[in-house]
Amino acid sequence: MNQEFYSGIGYDSHRLVEGRTLVLGGVSIPFEKGPEGHSDGDIIFHALTDALLGAAALGDIGQFFADSDERWKDAKSAIFLKHAVEEVRVRGYRIVNVDVTVVLEEPRLTPFRDRIRNSVATVLEIAVRRVSIKAKTAEGLGAVGEGRSTEAYAVAMIARSESSDE
Ligand code: MG
Numbered sequence: 654m655n656q657e658f659y660s661g662i663g664y665d666s667h668r669l670v671e672g673r674t675l676v677l678g679g680v681s682i683p684f685e686k687g688p689e690g691h692s693d694g695d696i697i698f699h700a701l702t703d704a705l706l707g708a709a710a711l712g713d714i715g716q717f718f719a720d721s722d723e724r725w726k727d728a729k730s731a732i733f734l735k736h737a738v739e740e741v742r743v744r745g746y747r748i749v750n751v752d753v754t755v756v757l758e759e760p761r762l763t764p765f766r767d768r769i770r771n772s773v774a775t776v777l778e779i780a781v782r783r784v785s786i787k788a789k790t791a792e793g794l795g796a797v798g799e800g801r802s803t804e805a806y807a808v809a810m811i812a813r814s815e816s817s818d819e
Contacts, residue, residue: 654814658749661708663807665699669800677755677762678769678786679731679776684760688803691720691727697753697773697786698730700807704751705737708811709744731776738777741811748777749810752785756797756804762788 669675673687678697688694702714717740718725718733725732741748751773755762762769766786774781791798 654816656812657815658810658812659708659710659746661704661706661809661811663700663703663705663707663809664805665696665703666802666804667694667696668796668802676730677765678753679729679772680765680768682760682762682765686800692718692725692730692733693727695730696803696805697755697769697807698734698776700753700805701751701773701777701809702730702733702737704807704809705734705741705748705811708809709741709746711737711740734776744813746811746813748779748783749812750779750783750785751777751807751809753787753805753807755786755788756791756806757788758790758793758798758800758803762786 667688667690669686670689671686675682675684675687676693676695699714706712714733769786770781770784774784796802797804
């Protein structure tokens with residue numbers, strides 16, 4: 654039985670507005686603005702959900718959780734990621750690692766990085782060493798640089814024992 658590896662990429666972006674809580678990877682971060690969105694707008698969980706679904710070629714977050722659905726209004730996005738984890742698990746995959754880059758002008762995420770890693774690892778049910786969270790600014794350029802939006806990029810690697818080459 655060959656161990657086969659599959660990678661997936663995910664991306665998410667939300668407008669930042671006053672009166673919303675900035676939640677990243679399930680961790681609430683004190684800041685004057687937060688993501689506009691139907692759910693809590695957690696870009697790390699949304700990007701990771703798409704990365705996992707992508708690795709298993711299962712579509713994208715919108716197919717599972719339509720933003721027109723009232724059930725997901727202000728939903729905690731851990732629900733979406735947990736669902737993606739379950740979708741890949743039931744198909745026999747294990748999660749090898751994930752890597753995330755958040756692009757956010759402010760606040761600095763360094764003080765929150767370990768909490769975010771732990772939170773993501775808990776939702777994915779994997780060891781913290783398999784979770785990487787990186788942050789950078791947009792150097793003042795564009796909507797992200799002007800603090801009007803934030804973005805996350807994620808990759809996920811999953812593996813499964815395959816009995817054939819198909
Ligand atoms: Mg989103």
